[in-house]
Amino acid sequence: MPLFPDWLVLLKRAEMVYKRPATADCKAKADVSDESLQACIDKLNRDKTAVLTVPVRVFCGDKVVATSEFDWWFRLKSNR
Secondary structure, three states: OOOOOOEEEEEEEEEEEEOOOOOOOOEEEEOOOHHHHHHHHHHHHHHOEEEEEEEEEEEEOOEEEEEEEEEEEEEEOOOO
């Protein structure tokens, strides 16, 4: 079952900037503010389409080894 059954979701853009080599296992953390998420939802409800930019930091231990941004494009299906 789709997680978002009323939405079409596509990755529109991905960008990665490497800061330093990783020396062990890495973990990533996405940071989306409540305001950004609400603005995306409001635009989606108003215009039936929206883009949400999701910034991500990749950590190796306590050091950031990479940063990235992902632009996710959403569109409500026409039956809503």
